[in-house]
Amino acid sequence: MxxxxxxxxxxxxxxxxxxxxxxxxxxxxxxxxxxxxxxxxxxxxxxxxxxxxxxxxxxxxxxxxxxxxxxxxxxxxxxxxxxxxxxxxxxxxxxxxxxxxxxxxxxxxxxxxxxxxxxxxxxxxxxxxxxxxxxxxxxxxxxxxxxxxxxxxxxxxxxxxxxxxxxxxxxxxxxxxxxxxxPASTGTATAAGQAALVRHFKEAWEAGDIKALVGLLDPDATMVADGGGLAGAALRPVEGGERIARYLIHMAAKAPGLTLLERTVNGVPGLLARRAGTTVTVAAFDLGADRVTRIWAVRNPEKLRAWNREGASWRIRPAAARREPPLGSRGPRRG
Known part of the structure; x- marks a missing residue:
């Protein structure tokens, strides 16, 4: 970026x-x-x-x-x-x-x-x-x-x-x-250890290795997905390491052509999924000392704009020059 x-x-x-x-x-x-x-x-x-x-x-x-x-x-x-x-x-x-x-x-x-x-x-x-x-x-x-x-x-x-x-x-x-x-979120993993954990998670996911994924997930791990009705996502939390691993493998099988990339998400090692150069999912993690305890998978495209505007100027323009009307004169934003 x-x-x-x-x-x-x-x-x-x-x-x-x-x-x-x-x-x-x-x-x-x-x-x-x-x-x-x-x-x-x-x-x-x-x-x-x-x-x-x-x-x-x-x-x-x-x-x-x-x-x-x-x-x-x-x-x-x-x-x-x-x-x-x-x-x-x-x-x-x-x-x-x-x-x-x-x-x-x-x-x-x-x-x-x-x-x-x-x-x-x-x-x-x-x-x-x-x-x-x-x-x-x-x-x-x-x-x-x-x-x-x-x-x-x-x-x-x-x-x-x-x-x-x-x-x-x-x-x-x-x-x-x-x-x-x-208590599971209070592990003492170093930044390098967190990055390594996410890297191993990515590799296991790419390989479709359910056993390896289960080993990297806390048994009581939770995954929450946000599609906002604009992208496919589980409507309820997926609970348990094995269920999460099977869900991830199933979703990967339904979406060929995805590229997984390691990126910092909200200050912590995370993953991006891209298709045809567009970011379609950003996964943020809560990482314990040696296992993933929580996953937040954002798939709503309205929340991924910052990940799809590399090279953008990030400028603020006068309200009159913007495509949308100024704050307060439009309907509610979804999400």
Whole structure:
């Protein structure tokens, strides 16, 4: 994928704007709040549209543009989270957060080493799935405070609660994260060990070796697939290592011509399945010390756009120049 810096062309004024360099961090925040890169980009697009809708004098009066944009983007995300719950009740099959390719800017900018670890882990698919269980207010408070270190006084203005209430919301989110971590996911595999495990999994899958796959899967492993009604996928979780292995072999037999590639998915070794140069499945893994404990297979093509736009400019355009109308004037997005 292209690793060139994304750029904006929203600002018609050639004078450098202090808000210009905030997009990467805003996308990082919005993605964790929404679990969808497409919706995160829309939320940030809308925040910038509101910024440039103000006069130059009004913008100059904003003491910290980054904080202003974060507040606006987070409020937009909070509104979207409320409507997303209703949308996902109508979603066909399981809903999985949109998988991220290996890019260097998902951390949201410079951070000290301890913060970098937290930011890196906060895009892990297992973490994002837990976030989906939180209420919108819990999610905003927890992500902004525990991941991005925002003070509760600032979060209070976003979720319209007191700082004390925001503290309780974040604590509730923290408990959800702790309770969702099964013992099997606490293995101590190194990064190299995780990559080797995924490589062996890929090789066994390609060879159609059920016995080898079963040996690489935890006996209590779970696989969840997301086709969104737009691609074939199991509508319910597949549970048990042997059942998962047989399901994977069966699906491979029904889809000849697939190419499996090792890629980083949400910061962890994962797999891509491509057909005729198009990514049709992205598999994210939860990896124990020596076995795969969970698999999330995303097949909904609407969630795979980032994996099929290599070389794209990743630019934000003015709403008037986009094919779709600006955020808030269109119907709900599926997934």
């Amino acid at each position: 292209s690793t060139s810096e994304p750029h904006l062309d929203l600002n018609p004024d050639p004078t450098p704007d202090p808000a210009f360099g905030e997009r990467r961090r805003l996308i990082a925040v919005a993605y964790r709040l929404l679990g969808s890169l497409a919706d995160a980009e829309d939320a940030v697009q809308e925040a910038y549209a509101r910024w440039y809708a103000m006069s130059a004098r009004q913008r100059a009066a904003v003491e910290t543009p980054g904080a202003w944009l974060t507040t606006v983007a987070a409020r937009i995300c909070l509104d979207l989270l409320g409507s997303a719950r209703a949308r996902r009740e109508r979603y066909v099959g399981a809903w999985i957060p949109e998988p991220l390719p290996d890019r260097t800017d998902w951390t949201g900018g410079p951070a000290d080493p301890a913060d970098r670890v937290a930011l890196h882990e906060s895009v892990n698919m297992a973490f994002l799935v837990v976030l989906e269980s939180m209420t919108p207010a819990e999610r905003v408070a927890f992500v902004l405070h525990d991941v991005f270190r925002y003070p509760f006084a600032e979060i209070a203005g976003i979720v319209a609660r007191s700082p004390a209430a925001c503290r309780q919301l974040a604590a509730s989110g923290r408990r959800r994260v702790r309770c969702a971590q099964p």
